[in-house]
Amino acid sequence: MPEQTSGAEEMTYLVSAVSSMPSTDPEYGQWWGSADGLAFYAEVTERIGQPMAVSINRQFGVSYEPSDVANTAFTILRQEFISAYLRRSDDPWAYLSTVIKREMLRDIGGHFRTELTETVLFESTAHTALRPAATLREAxxxxxxxxxxxxxxxxxxxxxxxxxxxxxxxHQRLSHLYTSATVDPSLTDLGLVREEILAVANAALGSRPEHELNSLVAAFLMDPAFEPKSSIRHRRALEKFSARIARLxxxxxSHLVG
Known part of the structure; x- marks a missing residue:
């Protein structure tokens, strides 16, 4: 894209680039390797990748390169509904930034903490008080x-x-997640029953009304050496989990004996 462009031209460029992407493989991947695709990759890397990688590292302590942000764009733009929304958006660059941000935060467990605002995401001097000390898998x-x-x-x-x-x-709405999990073959085919599934959900992600304050995952993300017994909320969460499983x-x- 030319160095000196207006805001309208920048948005037109993005919409035009996305509209030219094939929707099927292998053509989609081949487009990204073309001159147009490489130019677009470089534009996303510079425009979104630089500030987002810096901010995510500062906020969450996770090292990302600007190219990782562009790679995420490659992943999400193959989804036709995202491309369609982007083409209809009043500010397609902001929409693309938001979608990339959500995807990257999902990967690092950002949904267990206060989500980045647009100000924090793009303001280089934004204050960030908390940084996780563990990865999502470790937690x-x-x-x-x-x-x-x-x-x-x-x-x-x-x-x-x-x-x-x-x-x-x-990252999903928890009320919906808890309900759908009880009938999801991913869990039920393991032999898990409804009460076991809900017990794990409440302990891991937290229970209402303040999920983030009694979620074990959230606590371990911020401190892998966290001792649940040192927190009244988390100690009660473990005790409730233990009691539910024991009762079940x-x-x-008793059914077997009967």
Whole structure:
């Protein structure tokens, strides 16, 4: 894109570039390797990648390169509904930035903390008080270990899978997630029943009304050395999880005896 362009021309360039992308493979990938595709990749890297990578590193302590942001654009723009919304947007660059931001925050567990605002995202001098000390997967493993210690009768491999399931989907609206999880074959095919699934969900992601304050995953993200027993909220979450699993297993045993 020419160095001296107006805002309208910049938006027209983006819409034109996205409109020219093939919607099927392998043509989609080939377009990104063309002269137009390489120019667009460079534009996204410079315009969105630089400030976003710096801000995510400062806010969450996760190292991203500007090219990682452009690679995320490659991933999401193959989704036709995103391309369609972008073409209709009053500010397509802002829309693309927002979608990329959400995708990258999902990958690093940003939904378990205060989400970046546009000001923080693009303001180089923005103050950031908290940075995570663990990756999302590390927090999931620590959460599974804490829950396993609280309920030893719950098979550890199944517990680990259940925690990962919710961690990977924690960006969704929790009321919907909890309901759909109870009938999702990803969990039910493991032999998990409704009460077990909900018990894991509440302990890992937190329970209403303040999920983020009693979520074990959120706590371990910020401090992998966190001791749940040192927090009244998290200690109660573990105790509730233990009691729910124990009650369920007693009921199962009574049915077997009967």
């Amino acid at each position: 999931a493993e620590l959460t599974a270990a804490a829950l396993s210690a609280a309920a030893p009768s719950f098979p550890a491999p199944l517990l680990h899978e259940a925690v990962l399931y919710f961690v990977e989907r924690g 297993h007693r009921q199962e045993e």
